[in-house]
Amino acid sequence: MVTTYFSYSYITRNLKQSLTRVEQQTDVAREAAYYKANIGKVKTVDDFMKDYRLYHYAMKAYGLEDMAYAKAFMKKVLESDLNDSKSFVNKLVDKRYQEFAAAFSFNGTATPVAQSDDQTDEMIGLYTATKKSQVDALADDTNYYNAKIGTITSADQLLNDDRLRNYVYSAFGIDESKWPRDTISQVLRSDPSDPNSYVNTTFASQLTGLNAQLAQAKSDVSATNTKITDYTAQLSQPGADVSQLKVQILVEKYHLESYTKSVSDLGDQIATIGNFVDLAGAFEFSPDGSLPSGVSAQTAANVTLTTKAYDDSKSAVYAAASPLNEAFAIRQFRTAILTINSLQTFVSTPAVYDFALGAVGLDPAKVSQDTVEKVLESDLSDPKSYVYTLKDNRYVELARAFNFDAKGNLTTPLVAQDPAEVLDIAKDYVIQAVKQASPDQQKAVRAQAQKDATSYQEAIAGIDSVSELLDNRKMVDFILVAKGLDPKKVSSEFLEKIFASDLSNPKSFANTQSDPRFAEIVASFNFDSKGNVARLPMMGPQKRDQFRETQANYLQQSLEQQQGETNPGVRLALYFQRKAGEITSAYDILADKALSEVFRTTFDLPDSMAAMPIDQQAKFVDRFMKITDLSDPTKVAKLLNRFSAMYDIRNSQSTGQGQSPLLNLFQGSNSGLSDSTYLAIAKLRSH
Numbered sequence: 001m002v003t004t005y006f007s008y009s010y011i012t013r014n015l016k017q018s019l020t021r022v023e024q025q026t027d028v029a030r031e032a033a034y035y036k037a038n039i040g041k042v043k044t045v046d047d048f049m050k051d052y053r054l055y056h057y058a059m060k061a062y063g064l065e066d067m068a069y070a071k072a073f074m075k076k077v078l079e080s081d082l083n084d085s086k087s088f089v090n091k092l093v094d095k096r097y098q099e100f101a102a103a104f105s106f107n108g109t110a111t112p113v114a115q116s117d118d119q120t121d122e123m124i125g126l127y128t129a130t131k132k133s134q135v136d137a138l139a140d141d142t143n144y145y146n147a148k149i150g151t152i153t154s155a156d157q158l159l160n161d162d163r164l165r166n167y168v169y170s171a172f173g174i175d176e177s178k179w180p181r182d183t184i185s186q187v188l189r190s191d192p193s194d195p196n197s198y199v200n201t202t203f204a205s206q207l208t209g210l211n212a213q214l215a216q217a218k219s220d221v222s223a224t225n226t227k228i229t230d231y232t233a234q235l236s237q238p239g240a241d242v243s244q245l246k247v248q249i250l251v252e253k254y255h256l257e258s259y260t261k262s263v264s265d266l267g268d269q270i271a272t273i274g275n276f277v278d279l280a281g282a283f284e285f286s287p288d289g290s291l292p293s294g295v296s297a298q299t300a301a302n303v304t305l306t307t308k309a310y311d312d313s314k315s316a317v318y319a320a321a322s323p324l325n326e327a328f329a330i331r332q333f334r335t336a337i338l339t340i341n342s343l344q345t346f347v348s349t350p351a352v353y354d355f356a357l358g359a360v361g362l363d364p365a366k367v368s369q370d371t372v373e374k375v376l377e378s379d380l381s382d383p384k385s386y387v388y389t390l391k392d393n394r395y396v397e398l399a400r401a402f403n404f405d406a407k408g409n410l411t412t413p414l415v416a417q418d419p420a421e422v423l424d425i426a427k428d429y430v431i432q433a434v435k436q437a438s439p440d441q442q443k444a445v446r447a448q449a450q451k452d453a454t455s456y457q458e459a460i461a462g463i464d465s466v467s468e469l470l471d472n473r474k475m476v477d478f479i480l481v482a483k484g485l486d487p488k489k490v491s492s493e494f495l496e497k498i499f500a501s502d503l504s505n506p507k508s509f510a511n512t513q514s515d516p517r518f519a520e521i522v523a524s525f526n527f528d529s530k531g532n533v534a535r536l537p538m539m540g541p542q543k544r545d546q547f548r549e550t551q552a553n554y555l556q557q558s559l560e561q562q563q564g565e566t567n568p569g570v571r572l573a574l575y576f577q578r579k580a581g582e583i584t585s586a587y588d589i590l591a592d593k594a595l596s597e598v599f600r601t602t603f604d605l606p607d608s609m610a611a612m613p614i615d616q617q618a619k620f621v622d623r624f625m626k627i628t629d630l631s632d633p634t635k636v637a638k639l640l641n642r643f644s645a646m647y648d649i650r651n652s653q654s655t656g657q658g659q660s661p662l663l664n665l666f667q668g669s670n671s672g673l674s675d676s677t678y679l680a681i682a683k684l685r686s687h
Contacts, residue, residue, distance in 0.1 A: 004569035005644035061553035112410035114340035118461035127359035343408030426453035466531035569647035586621035
């Protein structure tokens with residue numbers, strides 16, 4: 001007869017092959033294929049529970065087959081909010097229910113929002129940095145101008161230097177798109193004190209006529225406003241020809257619009273001529289564009305006037321960067337972003353639209369809303385989408401900062417890890433860190449681990465690709481520790497291959513590793529085939545990692561059940577091995593009937609121990625077993641080898657038994673633990 005020790009040792013040495021054999025069994029393969037083909041069609045908890053095969057597959061995967069009949073109870077489990085400590089599922093002592101609820105996203109999933117809190121904080125930080133960099137750039141331009149203007153020897157040399165030319169144009173209000181460079185060159189060569197100079201004959205000579213036209217246009221505006229007022233008053237008079245008066249009012253409003261535009265246009269022309277005259281007077285160039293011997297392009301006084309004019313032209317930039325205005329803009333943005341429920345509300349809300357464009361360095365006055373809408377509707381995972389055709393990273397930054405789909409509707413945030421995954425990783429890291437500490441160090445270790453977890457939660461929000469993640473070895477080590485892996489034994493090159501794997505291909509590098517935790521790590525991230533953050537499609541109520549975990553659990557449960565049919569001891573050992581990494585205290589063992597049976601059998605303790613007060617039982621566990629050892633697969637294997645031998649001794653035979661009472665440890669909740677023990681653990685968990 002085959003002993004428990006031999007059977008367990010053989011299976012664990014060849015676990016991957018054992019699972020593969022189970023996976024290839026006709027009934028297992030059939031149910032797995034059905035689950036994969038149909039889980040994506042599920043939209044509600046009721047849909048899920050109405051499909052017998054889907055529901056029972058998942059219940060078996062999480063060791064809850066015996067509770068499949070309790071649909072009302074399980075519905076409350078699935079609809080519970082795992083983030084709420086007072087929710088139904090979190091009040092249950094049995095962790096299987098929490099694991100089952102965490103395998104689905106019927107409740108507590110990421111809510112579609114224009115921006116997540118992390119995105120909002122990142123945009124505000126970007127806005128502040130951009131405003132500062134813009135002011136710094138103005139200072140750099142002024143420093144450059146002051147350093148270079150003394151070396152200029154001709155008007156053409158000045159205009160050939162892009163930074164100097166742009167500086168001068170801005171200082172003197174010249175729109176480069178409207179004025180040919182030759183015109184500006186001739187203005188620079190002019191002497192405004194010479195009536196025959198280019199600036200006077202071409203521009204200043206127009207001022208008398210333009211001023212007269214402006215005066216007439218203003219007079220026309222005034223007269224037209226008077227007529228409109230008069231006609232409007234007549235509308236209420238007895239016997240008034242209302243129709244005719246309305247026509248006259250419309251005609252005068254048309255005239256008013258024309259006259260008002262004339263006032264604006266004439267004002268602009270007069271201002272431009274004034275700027276040209278000032279430009280000519282600010283430089284010392286001769287009519288041929290050269291400088292007289294020993295003469296600089298500008299006097300010291302004119303350099304000062306030019307830099308002041310430049311600063312005045314950039315007053316909006318300085319104002320936006322002032323602490324008062326910046327704080328006001330940020331406050332408005334934080335409030336207004338909460339009201340954005342579509343792309344249309346985004347573009348029509350200046351407090352958000354202008355702030356967002358300003359944050360990435362775009363000028364709202366110079367970018368069309370149509371362009372912005374197309375950018376925000378782009379698929380960032382598609383290199384051919386509209387945003388990438390613009391060849392401007394500012395638009396990519398803008399698209400990444402908001403969550404709109406191709407139709408302009410809200411969608412979920414684009415993040416490397418979903419919030420639930422981040423919390424799980426952070427929680428597991430703290431558990432692993434504390435488990436490795438001695439009792440007198442645990443308080444300090446926990447405090448530091450929680451700080452590390454907070455740092456991870458903050459840092460992961462800024463990760464946009466696999467390469468960024470792997471470049472941050474501190475984050476990588478954090479993830480590995482959380483998964484119970486030794487960072488010293490895992491190279492970055494190995495992880496590159498893991499993350500490059502196609503998880504849908506069973507023969508990919510990640511899927512062929514003997515340790516499934518590496519594939520689990522990849523599945524917990526939202527990276528596409530090119531290593532960029534993407535919105536990975538859901539499979540109905542499950543994300544990729546939830547689906548993979550369910551299928552892996554189903555195989556493991558099937559293996560354990562099949563082994564239990566011939567030797568319950570093997571099933572107990574496999575179960576303990578699977579759960580060992582989750583054990584953080586003696587109470588975790590005592591709260592689980594199967595785990596506590598393994599403990600008592602291993603150390604040849606009587607079953608009557610289960611009737612002892614819970615604190616005394618915990619002392620026994622701590623006396624015989626180091627909880628920290630359960631994080632070490634080698635020590636767990638040694639412990640279970642001892643269990644296997646002791647199990648055979650206790651049961652006096654190996655295989656060929658009928659169903660053992662030990663199988664009841666995996667069914668129901670009223671065997672293996674005394675009622676008083678179960679109640680005591682429940683009370684401990686509630687604190």
